[in-house]
Amino acid sequence: MSGPLQGIRVIDLTSVAMGPYATQIMGDMGADVIKIEPKDGDVFRHVAPARHPGMGAPFLNLNRNKRSVVLDLKSPADAERLRGLVRHADVFVSNVRPKSMARLGLDDATLRPLNPRLVYCAAVGFSEKGRYAGRPAFDDIIQAMSGLAAVQAHPDTGHPAYVNTIVADKTAGLTVAYAVAMALYERERSGLGQAIEVPMFETLAAFTLVEHLAGHTFEPPEGPMGYERLLSSARRPYRTQDGFIALLPYTTAQWQRFFRLAGRPEVAEDPRYMEPAQRSRNIHALYGMLADLVRQRTTAQWLALLADADIPHSEVLSMEAVVADPHLRESGLVQPHAHPTEGALRMLGIPTGFSRTPGSIRAPAPALGQHSLDDIAREWAQGEQS
Incomplete structure (x- = not known):
């Protein structure tokens, strides 16, 4: 095993995507x-x-x-077995509702006396401090409630839209x-664990709002939210x-280079577009002009024209093209692997790269119940004794 979290033991009581994505990152970085x-x-x-059955693609991509x-x-015996494992764990992550965890005797208050060094993370839909505590939460609901679906509204219809990933x-x-x-x-300094709450609603x-709070950053507001x-109808x-x-x-230098390359050098000197504060006020017109100019050449012509101009640009890649992208293959983002039951993947x-303690892919996503809790408990207990 390798990685900056080597030796860290994680109990993962999560499902679907939010929790499994987090715990897979921990596993990639060396955690058990x-x-x-x-x-x-x-x-x-x-x-x-x-x-x-039971080995769907999204699961394989979140649980190696x-x-x-x-x-x-819900069985008192199984819950007690898990509490026994908690005594030897470093991290406990759950996305089960806190009231249910308390009924099971698996809440932080119950587990803390068993292991004061435990880092207990409740990944929830809504903070327990607010009135929405305990409500069910899924990606689409949180996108709608967080304002994200509203800012994705179609510029022509105004209809809100979801981002097409489980953001x-x-x-x-x-x-x-x-x-x-x-x-x-922090535990390395204090010797003590603590409870963490990560609510989806507040997080998203x-x-x-980092950028979209905008004028409402000030009190009283200095403009709209x-x-x-980003909200320009021409931005696409x-x-x-x-x-x-x-x-x-x-x-400013990039805008000036673009307009000169596009054959509009007079715009490169126009203070409405080349002075940063004025450019911000005239961004809709500027993007509209950009769109009109881009229509005049082919994609290949633009890519050739922009190749050495140091202006951020790209083809719009399909997902298939992303997987085949030579840079991503060279950097190792897409790798062939053989799964013992699912074959070639x-x-x-x-x-993320680390110079001394890089993460690694040590095992593919497991079959359901592939491992024994008793074996793991003995292994963890023996590891502490050694």
Whole structure:
């Protein structure tokens, strides 16, 4: 095993995406992650496509570097077995509602006396401090409640829209991963664990409002909410004569180079567009001009013209093209792996690099109940004695 979390033992009582994404990151970074599942398994096991029942593609992409143990936590005996494992754990992560965890005797207050060094993370939909505590939460609901669906509204119809990825789950999952890492760091100084709450609603609302709080950052407000550049109806991948490109001149020098390349040198000297504060006020007109100019050439012509201009740009890649991208293959993000039951797979690599303690992919996603809790408990106990 390798990675900066080598030797850290994680009990993973999570399902679907938010929690499993966080605990997979911990596993990639060397932690020993024990996934606790009910007899039917994590519901994401059953999401298509799949080669075999219970091993769906989303599950495979969120649960490598873990061991799977099946327990019926409504059974007092199984709940007690899990509490026994907690005595030897460093981290406990759950996305079960806190009231249910308390009924099971698996809440922080119950587990803390068993292991004062435990880092206990509750990944929940809504903070227990507010009136929405305990409400069910899924990605679409959180996108709607956080304002994200509203700012994604179609510029022509005004209809709100979801981002086509589980952005709330993954953003909250990343937050769980870094929060646990910070608590483990603090434990090295204090010798004590602590309880962490990561609520999806608050996490994504904060994520969205960083730039979109805008004029309401001030009291009284100095303007409306919403980062105007992002909300421009002309901001989108720009249509060329035969396709689309992404293009983002950002600094004054980049805008000036673009307009000179595009054959409009007079705009490069226009203070309405080249003075930063004025440019911000005229961003809609500027993006509209950009869109009109891009339509005049083919995608290949624009890529050739922009190649050495140091102006951020790209083709708009399909997902298939992303997987085949030569840079990502060279950096190791897409890797071939052989799964013992699912055969040849493409597996996503670890995007974060460490010079001395790199993470690693040591094991593919486990079959349901592939591992024994008793064996793991003995292994952990013996590890402490040695």
